[in-house]
Amino acid sequence: MTGRRGGRPLVPAYLSTGGVAQPSRPHLERLSVLSAGDRTAPVDPAADLPAAQLALLDLLDGGALTVTETAALLELPVSAVRVLAAGLLDRDLVLARAPIPPADRFDPDLLKRVADGLRALKHN
Template sequence: MTGRRGGRPLVPAYLSTGGVARPSRPHLERLSVLSAHGRPAPDGLPAAQLALLDLLDGGALTVTEAAALLKLPVSAVRVLAAGLLDLDLVLARAPIPPAERFAPDLLKRVADGLRALKHN
């Protein structure tokens, strides 16, 4: 979590998750948006989960953004976030899907309509 010179964390990522390798919620993606519920953290919450809650206080971040700020692998943050979801301390929203492609003829129809307006 706290970095050394050279960027290597002092605590290995697997220790920050308590040795848990897989999140309890497999649907949690790299671009899932996390936000804190605003509930007080229970006593005994691991330091890494407290750090994640602090990051989310008053805002929202994707799993990837949180990983970058915590200087942890995304896989570790997915485990931490899943644990907080299980405790109902965090909300997670699926990533916003990319916009659907428009119909190929739509642009042509719009251009034709604009030309027709211009000539009137």
């Protein structure tokens, strides 16, 4: 979105956020999952949204991405995408869900029993 191959970006990241440095939603993490909100009609480009937010909405159309993935695709810093996504969340144009927490430690005994059961099935 911002740039030239191998060169500096054409648009500095702070301009893509309108000069805003902190997201209005501090709970938005790098691994938060963003998805398009319930929109029946496409967002009007004249809806007073910056080009970077429109690009973010286009990326989320029909799918979901983490904040980090979105930043990579938009070629913007994660901090800028957090600001852009928070602005869209404030307008109910996107949804965000917290990252899935890591699973609890597995039970080694259960894994051994499953492996033994699979070996028994293989030999039958």
